[in-house]
Amino acid sequence: MATFKKISLQEAAGLINDGDFLSFSGFTIWRRPMALIYEMVRQQKKNLHLFEVNGGTHTEVLAGAGAVKVWESCWVGHELYGKLGEGIARGQVEGSIIVEDYSHAQMVARLLAGAYGLPFFPTAVSMGTDILNPKYDMLSKAGLRDGSNPKIPVKKYDVAKDPFYGNGELLMMPAANPDWALIYASQVGDEGTVRVFSQTYVDAEVVKAADKVIVIAEEIVPDSYLRQEPEKNLAAGYAIDYVVECPWGAHPTGSQFFYDVDADFIKNFYQVSKSKEAFDEWADEWIFGVSGHEEYLDKLGINRLQNLRANSVLGYSTTVKRGTR
Amino acid sequence: MTGNNNYAKVGEYKPIDMLACAAAKEVNDGDVVFAGTGLPMLAIALAQLEQAPNAVCIYEAGSVDGRPIDLPTSVGDSRCAYQASIAAGLAETFYGQLHCGYVDLAFLGGAEIDMYGNVNTTVVGDYAAPQKRFTGSGGNPDINSLAKRTVFIMLQEKRRFKENVDYITSPGWRIHRWPSGEWVHKKEVYGKYFFGGPTAVITNMAVFRFDENGLMYLDTVHPGHTVEEVRDNVGFDLNVSKVGGETSPPTYGQLDLLYKKVDPEGIFLP
Numbered sequence: 115m116a117t118f119k120k121i122s123l124q125e126a127a128g129l130i131n132d133g134d135f136l137s138f139s140g141f142t143i144w145r146r147p148m149a150l151i152y153e154m155v156r157q158q159k160k161n162l163h164l165f166e167v168n169g170g171t172h173t174e175v176l177a178g179a180g181a182v183k184v185w186e187s188c189w190v191g192h193e194l195y196g197k198l199g200e201g202i203a204r205g206q207v208e209g210s211i212i213v214e215d216y217s218h219a220q221m222v223a224r225l226l227a228g229a230y231g232l233p234f235f236p237t238a239v240s241m242g243t244d245i246l247n248p249k250y251d252m253l254s255k256a257g258l259r260d261g262s263n264p265k266i267p268v269k270k271y272d273v274a275k276d277p278f279y280g281n282g283e284l285l286m287m288p289a290a291n292p293d294w295a296l297i298y299a300s301q302v303g304d305e306g307t308v309r310v311f312s313q314t315y316v317d318a319e320v321v322k323a324a325d326k327v328i329v330i331a332e333e334i335v336p337d338s339y340l341r342q343e344p345e346k347n348l349a350a351g352y353a354i355d356y357v358v359e360c361p362w363g364a365h366p367t368g369s370q371f372f373y374d375v376d377a378d379f380i381k382n383f384y385q386v387s388k389s390k391e392a393f394d395e396w397a398d399e400w401i402f403g404v405s406g407h408e409e410y411l412d413k414l415g416i417n418r419l420q421n422l423r424a425n426s427v428l429g430y431s432t433t434v435k436r437g438t439r
Numbered sequence: 440m441t442g443n444n445n446y447a448k449v450g451e452y453k454p455i456d457m458l459a460c461a462a463a464k465e466v467n468d469g470d471v472v473f474a475g476t477g478l479p480m481l482a483i484a485l486a487q488l489e490q491a492p493n494a495v496c497i498y499e500a501g502s503v504d505g506r507p508i509d510l511p512t513s514v515g516d517s518r519c520a521y522q523a524s525i526a527a528g529l530a531e532t533f534y535g536q537l538h539c540g541y542v543d544l545a546f547l548g549g550a551e552i553d554m555y556g557n558v559n560t561t562v563v564g565d566y567a568a569p570q571k572r573f574t575g576s577g578g579n580p581d582i583n584s585l586a587k588r589t590v591f592i593m594l595q596e597k598r599r600f601k602e603n604v605d606y607i608t609s610p611g612w613r614i615h616r617w618p619s620g621e622w623v624h625k626k627e628v629y630g631k632y633f634f635g636g637p638t639a640v641i642t643n644m645a646v647f648r649f650d651e652n653g654l655m656y657l658d659t660v661h662p663g664h665t666v667e668e669v670r671d672n673v674g675f676d677l678n679v680s681k682v683g684g685e686t687s688p689p690t691y692g693q694l695d696l697l698y699k700k701v702d703p704e705g706i707f708l709p
Contacts, residue, residue, distance in 0.1 A: 140515075141500045141501075141514075141515035141529075142500075142513060142514075142515050143513065143515065144500070144513075144515040144516070167529060168575075168577060187575070188575045188576045188577060189574050189575040189576060189577035190574060190575060191574045193476055193512065193513035193515075194476065194477070194512050194513060194706070194707075197574065198572070198573065198574060199572075199574065199575075202572070203571070203572035206562075206569060206572050207569055207570070207571065207572060209568075213572075215561060215566075215575060215576060216576075217576045217577075217578065217579075217580045217581050218499065218529065218533065218576070218577055218578035218581055219529075219533040219534070219537070219538070219578065219581035220581075222529045222530055222533050222534070226530060226534075237534075237538070238538065238584065238585065238629060238632035239533070239537075239538065239580070239581040239584050239585060240576070240580035240581050240584055240609075240610065241584065241610065241614075241616075241617070241628050241629060242584075242607070242610040242614030242615055242616065242617070242625065242628045242629075243576075243580050243607050243608060243609065243610050243614070244561075244566065244606045244607045244608065244615075245576065245580070245608070246615075246617035246618065247566075247615070247617060247620075248617070248618050249567065250566045250567060250606075252567070255567070273617070273618065281630060281631040281632070282629075282630030282631055282632075283628075283630065284632075311517075312501075312517045312520045312526050313500050313501030313502055313515065313517075313519070313520055313526050313527070313528060314501055314526070314527055314528035315500055315501060315515065315528045315529060316528055316529050316530070317528065318528065319528075319530065368516075368517070370517035370520075371517070375512070375513075375516075377512075424517075428509075428517075428521065429517040429520075429521070430509070430516070430517045430518055432509075435704075436512060436704050436706050437702070437704035437705030437706035437707075437709065438704075438705035438709040439703060439704055439705035
């Protein structure tokens with residue numbers, strides 16, 4: 115029995131309120147819920163609080179559109195196709211975005227605690243770094259650690275002694291429980307079972323940590339098919355609230371076994387992300403200039419997409435030109 | 440192997456080839472290596488084709504011991520997971536592999552480094568009001584915290600080799616114990632979780648290592664460069680008393696492997 119509600123991209127974006135606390139599937143430029151991100155920009159969302167292990171092209175689209183108020187993370191860029199996260203960087207330098215830096219494994223710890231229903235997760239990673247320097251606790255500086263927002267912990271971290279084996283001091287990282295998990299998944303069953311292909315990143319933790327989950331799926335398949343090999347699945351159907359069927363929904367980021375990263379698209383986006391004016395012009399063309407995802411795909415064109423299509427055995431495109439030779 | 444172990448001459452290879460070959464030499468056979476995007480991928484792939492066929496590679500996005508037949512362009516790339524023993528996620532790589540102590544060697548990068556191997560990849564200027572933001576920490580400090588040996592691959596410039604980095608993103612041999620801020624040896628902060636730390640810094644000019652006090656010294660200088668030139672491109676008082684001569688340049692066989700087998704598409708080696 116399907117427990118999720120099947121909705122459109124417009125309806126999915128309409129569920130997100132200004133100021134909501136969001137997390138995402140994927141890793142840098144892989145399996146990001148791009149079609150939903152574009153629709154959120156079309157609907158002019160504002161003051162979003164992003165919580166993510168790392169940022170990527172989706173983060174930069176939201177930052178460029180002026181939709182981000184707080185970014186809790188640790189890395190943003192487009193890998194080989196754009197070395198910095200220009201929109202987040204500009205926001206941090208200008209003071210329009212509150213940036214709270216952690217490390218990858220500290221962010222993973224926060225999501226693990228959130229996913230497992232624990233208040234915190236202990237870890238020894240990245241001790242001795244300025245991430246822990248009290249004068250760089252930016253949410254505290256902004257007066258946002260007063261307990262009034264249930265999504266923001268009253269401390270950035272704490273330190274405690276191992277009470278059992280005498281292993282000394284460890285960090286305690288507070289749980290994160292976002293309002294929304296915005297997930298792009300390879301396949302969703304008609305009863306909501308979720309499967310992703312290849313590396314799973316922190317997708318399962320983001321699903322479980324969030325209060326509500328929207329999945330945009332490359333394809334919807336019979337649940338009975340996914341249940342033949344349950345060990346390959348990421349999440350149970352009852353954890354999913356809304357599903358949008360959305361082929362090519364991760365473009366320009368990549369989706370293993372469906373399509374590769376659109377390097378040229380991201381390289382061009384990186385260039386325009388360097389100024390507000392250039393971003394706005396780009397957004398007028400690629401976000402506001404199309405009525406929705408179908409028109410976006412029409413604009414990209416079949417040949418471009420065909421070139422990105424993954425080889426069904428290897429899981430990635432063998433036709434796309436990646437280097438200089 | 441092509442069998443040609445003669446050294447290439449200055450001018451016959453690019454700085455990036457030198458970096459990849461010098462980094463590859465740091466890999467011991469059987470090492471569990473945690474690598475990031477770019478040069479580290481070239482180094483581990485070259486090492487696996489040469490002296491370290493049993494070295495395995497973990498990429499933080501979730502692949503453990505992958506055997507890519509096409510060079511990945513980033514650590515999240517599906518190519519990383521080809522023929523992997525495990526394709527999981529970050530909880531597996533950071534906690535199931537790194538935190539429990541499996542990782543022997545890590546290759547990392549940085550924008551700034553100090554004499555203790557503290558690295559900045561976060562901001563220029565005061566963090567609370569920065570002049571410029573870099574990409575941020577990513578997994579750099581986590582991996583550097585808990586790998587037994589870390590090799591940093593960097594550009595040699597005075598503004599990057601600094602007395603004090605603007606922000607300690609990644610922990611070297613002497614660090615702050617937070618929240619008090621006391622300045623102590625890494626061992627005192629990490630306790631039972633002290634597994635090692637930075638062992639080498641490889642730049643376009645030289646190879647640096649760290650002494651028993653965790654202080655950087657100049658080890659070898661690449662062909663075509665001099666000790667004075669290196670010193671002029673370091674912003675702190677560099678120990679040059681232990682210089683062990685010239686770094687071995689790439690061999691013709693290694694260059695062949697790099698351009699024909701490791702990166703035939705010209706992704707990182709244009």
